[in-house]
Amino acid sequence: MGLHYTEVDVFIGSNTIIDEHIYTCWLDGYTPQETAILVKEKECIVLRGIHDDLIISDVLDQYRLFGLIERLLQSPSMIGQGWSLQINAKTRRLLIEKYYEFDDCVVREILGKKLSSRNRTELKDVSEKTSVGLKSCRRQFDNVKRVYKAVEDMGGNLIFNIQNNFLLSERLAKRYATVVYIANNRFETSKRKINYLKFADFYHCAYQMMTNWSCKNPECKYEESPMDIDREFLQDLRELKVLLEREYMDEHKINFMRELKSKSVDRMDRLDKQINDLDSLFKNTSRSIINIAFRLNQGKEVRDLFLDIVDKIIEPFKAYKLVKSDLEVFLQLYMESPKNMEVFVRNPDLWVVWLRYMRTLNSCIIQMYH
Structure with a gap:
């Protein structure tokens, strides 16, 4: 009597654990050593008696993980096609949202400037002026440029286009929409007389213009983009x-x-x-x-x-x-x-x-x- 063999593919895995506090530190540009100190201070009771080497080891593991994930975060629409790491939907949303979040003070400095390599190299001044880490300033600059390039030639609703392509919340998509709207129209935002204006002021005005002055017709007579005035x-x-x-x-x-x-x-x-x-x-x-x-x-x-x-x-x-x-x-x-x-x-x-x-x-x- 012959023996019959059955092939069985077995996959064993578990959800990748993301420490939100460490992720935030990574986004803010802290070194692993600085983050380990912050983690120990924040979780002083839980981590009492735990050797510093174990804490720094855990932080380094998380940093390596974030480095692997970052490439996917730069093309969020690819994420839905499958992750090489097992990460649940809630964590994916958190990773994307926090990666694309930006500081009002940083983007206020970016507004009105060309999203060029030259201006990227001058972000050190922005970092010093805003007290936001240089790595974080660069991430925010790159994200604004990435979103702008992705949607500049798209027709239809600008906020929906950003949401759809970058899997962002409506709140964050609106913020990006106003930034790229200002960039597209090259509004002057840096002259001395208007230096007192905050990002919130430009956000409010750009959103009103986008909403009320853009062409509402899907087939605009002059084929304007959603970033143009009708x-x-x-x-x-x-x-x-x-x-x-x-x-x-x-x-x-x-x-x-x-x-x-x-x-x-x-x-x-x-x-x-x-x-x-x-x-x-x-x-x-x-x-x-x-x-x-x-x-x-x-x-x-x-x-x-x-x-x-x-x-x-x-x-x-x-x-x-x-x-x-x-x-x-x-x-x-x-x-x-x-x-x-x-x-x-x-x-x-x-x-x-x-x-x-x-x-x-x-x-x-x-x-x-x-």
């Missing part, structure tokens, strides 16, 4: 130039003053006392707002958007030491008061364009008014 909208903005004509500006101002008085006599009195010439402030602000709309059509001019907002609108209001709530009232009434003017009654589509422009601009001005 060109049809930009062309429509040119028609707002009519508001600078004397008769329309006077009518707008009269409507504005009427609305302001009806809202609050106390507020009207306070503004009159604080602002020596409310008439002049209205006209100057109106000219600035309309001129900014008109210049959005010009590539070089659009780069100075944040600078223009600060220089032409925020600083004149700051000179009167107005509180933010008064600025909010001024801008809200400025936006709403021309509704019944002939130019908008005759052309309802232009009113839609006006609101689309002003709601976003007002939101940015208020955010940037520190």
Whole structure:
């Protein structure tokens, strides 16, 4: 009687254990020796009596593991096709999210700069200025560049594209979307007058512009990318130039003053006392707002958007030491008061364009008014 043999493939494995604290230290650029000290301090009770050599050995094992994983983290979409290491889904999400997380202060320094090799070599200055490790600064710079390169030519929703390609949470994908949006439009962010602005200010404004000024049509007339301002909208903005004509500006101002008085006599009195010439402030602000709309059509001019907002609108209001709530009232009434003017009654589509422009601009001005 012959013997029958059956081949059996056996795989024995277990989930790879990731120490989140050690992973964070690795991301921050700490050496294994520095991390071992931090681990011992954090887990002093648990590790009491454990020899230092065992702690450093464990840290070194984790560091070697992170080195193996890093290549996969740079192409997160590949992760779903299988890991050579057994890592559960929850840990994968943690590894990816933390690897792509960034410090506001570091990205604030990167904003507005070309994502070039030369600027990467100058990250030592960023590290010293922000007190964030050089290795971490380089990782953050490389991640921004990687995300930008991956999505710059994609159509469709920018946030979804980033989520889909890098397996990030919606929160983090939104943060990256605003950074690459600013990079794509080459907005000026480093001039002295706007140095006071934080990453949170640029995030807020870029998100508002992405959401409200980009082309919503999947087949945009001018084939804009999701990182471009809707060109049809930009062309429509040119028609707002009519508001600078004397008769329309006077009518707008009269409507504005009427609305302001009806809202609050106390507020009207306070503004009159604080602002020596409310008439002049209205006209100057109106000219600035309309001129900014008109210049959005010009590539070089659009780069100075944040600078223009600060220089032409925020600083004149700051000179009167107005509180933010008064600025909010001024801008809200400025936006709403021309509704019944002939130019908008005759052309309802232009009113839609006006609101689309002003709601976003007002939101940015208020955010940037520190």
